[in-house]
Amino acid sequence: MSAIISKLKCGVSTNTPPSLENNPIIQYFEVGKECCTAGPGLVWRVHDAYRKSDGKECSVFVFDKRIAEKLFKPKRKETMLERIRYCVIQLEKMRNPRMLQIIHSLEEGTHTIAFASESVLASLHNILSWHESNPVLTGGQAPVMPHPMSLGPPSSHHQLQQAPPQRPPFAREYYFIDIELRYGLLQIIEALHFLHYTARQVHRNVCPQVIIVTKRGTWKLFGLEFVEDIISSDPIEMIAVPPWSIKVAKLCQPNLDFLAPEVQTNGQCNILSDMFSLGLVICAVFNSGKPLLQANNNPMLYMKQIEYLDQQVNAVLPRVPCGLQEAVQRLLSRDPHPRPSTQLLPLIKYFNEPAIQAMQFLDVITMKDPQQKINFYLVALMDALPYIPKKLRWQHVWPALQLEVRTAEVLYAVMQPIVWLTNEATPDEFSQYVLPTLKNLMSSPKSTQALVTILENLHVIIKKCQRDEAQTDAMPLLFAALDNNTNQIQTASLIAILNVIDHINDDALHNIVLGKVKIMLEKNQCDVKIISLILGFYEKVLTRLERNHVLELVIPTLLLMRLSDPDIINRVVKLYKSILMERKFGLTTNVMATKMIPSLAPQTVNPALNADQFTNLMEILYDMLDNIDHNQRYKLKMDGLTLPSPERHRPLRHQMSTDNMNAPPFNIPNLRVEQRKTSSAEDMARKNSVSTGIGQWFFGSSNSTNNDNNFLRVGSAFPNRRLSDNTLMTPKIRIAPSCASSPGGTPGGNSGLPTRRHSSIGPQERRGSAVNLSPPTGGSMPNTSSSVPFLLTSSMQSIRSRRPSACITGSQGSGILQQLSSGMYQLFSGRT
Numbered sequence: 001m002s003a004i005i006s007k008l009k010c011g012v013s014t015n016t017p018p019s020l021e022n023n024p025i026i027q028y029f030e031v032g033k034e035c036c037t038a039g040p041g042l043v044w045r046v047h048d049a050y051r052k053s054d055g056k057e058c059s060v061f062v063f064d065k066r067i068a069e070k071l072f073k074p075k076r077k078e079t080m081l082e083r084i085r086y087c088v089i090q091l092e093k094m095r096n097p098r099m100l101q102i103i104h105s106l107e108e109g110t111h112t113i114a115f116a117s118e119s120v121l122a123s124l125h126n127i128l129s130w131h132e133s134n135p136v137l138t139g140g141q142a143p144v145m146p147h148p149m150s151l152g153p154p155s156s157h158h159q160l161q162q163a164p165p166q167r168p169p170f171a172r173e174y175y176f177i178d179i180e181l182r183y184g185l186l187q188i189i190e191a192l193h194f195l196h197y198t199a200r201q202v203h204r205n206v207c208p209q210v211i212i213v214t215k216r217g218t219w220k221l222f223g224l225e226f227v228e229d230i231i232s233s234d235p236i237e238m239i240a241v242p243p244w245s246i247k248v249a250k251l252c253q254p255n256l257d258f259l260a261p262e263v264q265t266n267g268q269c270n271i272l273s274d275m276f277s278l279g280l281v282i283c284a285v286f287n288s289g290k291p292l293l294q295a296n297n298n299p300m301l302y303m304k305q306i307e308y309l310d311q312q313v314n315a316v317l318p319r320v321p322c323g324l325q326e327a328v329q330r331l332l333s334r335d336p337h338p339r340p341s342t343q344l345l346p347l348i349k350y351f352n353e354p355a356i357q358a359m360q361f362l363d364v365i366t367m368k369d370p371q372q373k374i375n376f377y378l379v380a381l382m383d384a385l386p387y388i389p390k391k392l393r394w395q396h397v398w399p400a401l402q403l404e405v406r407t408a409e410v411l412y413a414v415m416q417p418i419v420w421l422t423n424e425a426t427p428d429e430f431s432q433y434v435l436p437t438l439k440n441l442m443s444s445p446k447s448t449q450a451l452v453t454i455l456e457n458l459h460v461i462i463k464k465c466q467r468d469e470a471q472t473d474a475m476p477l478l479f480a481a482l483d484n485n486t487n488q489i490q491t492a493s494l495i496a497i498l499n500v501i502d503h504i505n506d507d508a509l510h511n512i513v514l515g516k517v518k519i520m521l522e523k524n525q526c527d528v529k530i531i532s533l534i535l536g537f538y539e540k541v542l543t544r545l546e547r548n549h550v551l552e553l554v555i556p557t558l559l560l561m562r563l564s565d566p567d568i569i570n571r572v573v574k575l576y577k578s579i580l581m582e583r584k585f586g587l588t589t590n591v592m593a594t595k596m597i598p599s600l601a602p603q604t605v606n607p608a609l610n611a612d613q614f615t616n617l618m619e620i621l622y623d624m625l626d627n628i629d630h631n632q633r634y635k636l637k638m639d640g641l642t643l644p645s646p647e648r649h650r651p652l653r654h655q656m657s658t659d660n661m662n663a664p665p666f667n668i669p670n671l672r673v674e675q676r677k678t679s680s681a682e683d684m685a686r687k688n689s690v691s692t693g694i695g696q697w698f699f700g701s702s703n704s705t706n707n708d709n710n711f712l713r714v715g716s717a718f719p720n721r722r723l724s725d726n727t728l729m730t731p732k733i734r735i736a737p738s739c740a741s742s743p744g745g746t747p748g749g750n751s752g753l754p755t756r757r758h759s760s761i762g763p764q765e766r767r768g769s770a771v772n773l774s775p776p777t778g779g780s781m782p783n784t785s786s787s788v789p790f791l792l793t794s795s796m797q798s799i800r801s802r803r804p805s806a807c808i809t810g811s812q813g814s815g816i817l818q819q820l821s822s823g824m825y826q827l828f829s830g831r832t
Helices: 002-015 018-022 065-071 074-094 124-132 178-197 261-266 271-285 299-307 309-319 322-331 354-363 370-387 390-404 408-424 427-442 448-456 458-464 467-482 487-503 506-523 528-544 547-560 566-581 589-605 611-638 681-688 691-698 796-802 810-829
Strands: 029-038 044-051 057-064 102-108 112-117 120-123 211-214 219-221 711-714 728-731
Touching: 018 112, 029 057, 029 124, 057 065, 065 074, 074 102, 074 112, 120 124, 124 211, 124 271, 178 219, 178 271, 178 354, 178 390, 261 271, 261 299, 271 322, 299 309, 309 322, 354 370, 354 390, 370 390, 370 408, 390 408, 390 427, 408 427, 408 448, 408 458, 427 458, 427 467, 448 458, 448 467, 448 487, 458 467, 458 487, 467 487, 467 506, 487 506, 487 528, 506 528, 506 547, 528 547, 528 566, 547 566, 547 589, 566 589, 566 611, 589 611
Parallel strands: 029 120
Antiparallel strands: 029 044, 044 057, 057 112, 102 112, 120 211, 211 219
């Protein structure tokens, strides 16, 4: 805005019309240079200006009364002036968005009549005049359009041949794009619709001279000097009007080149007469600015050209977009009845596009209630923006958004398209359009929803800002939001920090953000979302922190967290692990032992943890304990003390698992086991029934003939153990014949075998150990069971090496058998 004002001030000092010095309008507006002309006969001179009260950019229209004095007889001078005044007064009363908007009513000086309007770029006539004098030619042929639309910039592959520079005054170089033409024509149709059905008037002078193109790119209808009121209830009913005459000054009559034929032939008109004029305007737009009828203010020439109108239309029709060709043919029908009205014409497919509908709504946005605005900004406009060309985004959409930023109740909704435009803007576009508005916005009060929207999209804004602008304008807003007590704003501020953390310098991070984050957590210890965002913040900035920041801010903040959610526990564990792995933090064992481990240990029994989370938790605890162990061992070693290794005290690492214990070998000399029997309770009960036979066999009974039923059964002294552990079955144990006559072999004798006790017998019992056992008939050694591993490791060689005296011949076997029988009798009878 300041640049615009400075430019206008420069223009005012050198280009202010001398005639305006006596016009009161200069009290309210700073008037600059003349930019275009408009109105019937282009009698209005339009100047760039701005309003002194608020700096609003606008345009000042000036009519020089001396024009009327030169062209008219004194008795007709007042008639002309009355028409000029009537036009402005009517526009001011209508205040329709499709008509030129008047922001300051008529002011009259000695020689001038002036009023102020919305900011104007040019009249359509000024733009078409430039294109008519600069046609795009290919090889010297007739004008060829480089694009399906007209008045667009020529393509690079076209050979340009410009006509001699004999342009009309104030011809304006401006290129329309396709959607701009569609929208502009639709606006004029809607303006005529308002005039026909609401104001109940026929315009009678629809032509490029009275169509104003604003700086926003919108087309506005102007020039109501020749309107006729519709008296009948039927707007189609004809109204008597004077035909164009050479006896009347052309400034007092409609433009003959755009006049409907029924006016000139029958002296009648209706609303469809304006539609014929509109058809001629459309053809001029798509014909490089050249009108189909060029009567040169000669009624006779006009009538001749009307007779060949159909051929002229067919010649220009290929340049008209396909979706508009049928409508143009009907609009230019010499018979008024086939012409479509303003009710039907907007319904054709050519005008039915979301981008056009969105821009239409923006034109009347000030007339809508807040809820309608919110719905439009959040849904319709966001859907349409990708289809609106960049030119119109800044020319048409952005000015409307700038106005809505001042409305607090819809600001949060307006911020959505603003952020979208910011993201799509080039650096120059951002600096020129968006940044000045955002600077004012960030320093002004905002609603909670608006502030949340800005914070959540702050990274988009900062990405477009220069570094200094980000630090001076955006960061203060973020730091202030961290102190806000509203939960929504706190959450949004943490999201913003995560998004812009790379743009926050280390000083601000260490001295401002860390402290504010800790305070925020103290206020929201039970808010899982805030805790999760704070953890994410620490994960991102951990490598940028120093030891004192971690010890004084990060770890105390982590200790404040109520660890219940499995995901949060897992993230805290990983964060602790990162701190432990970073040597520069120098985490002390005192902190681990007194702070970190006590906070994590209760979570080892948290039923919500899955296997991976539990494993991570236990690993960090073990890592901390390892650190403590190594540190304390070193200290104690320095003090002259030693401690055993802690490895054997870790049950979770299976140091004391029974699966990993190795039992010492238990060897029975000359023992052979042919087959292992089942150790189930049922088998044991069945085998107990033959215990008598076993006893008889051991005592040498003559009735024992089946040696396969000989078993050694050892009862458990510990009744609580499993049956398979308490019962040792060694089937088919036989005495080697060579040991039967061993000296001292009498059962119960004191000489011979040494006394031993079984490993499963209590310490109070001692029994004679049976040694030198072998099958009585020299049978083969049976396979042993895996449940008795020590039997598998027994070796006859090792037995003989320990008891060489026991290896005797078969003649001594009877003494050994008697001694063994006596011991077995005592075993099974329970004697000691």
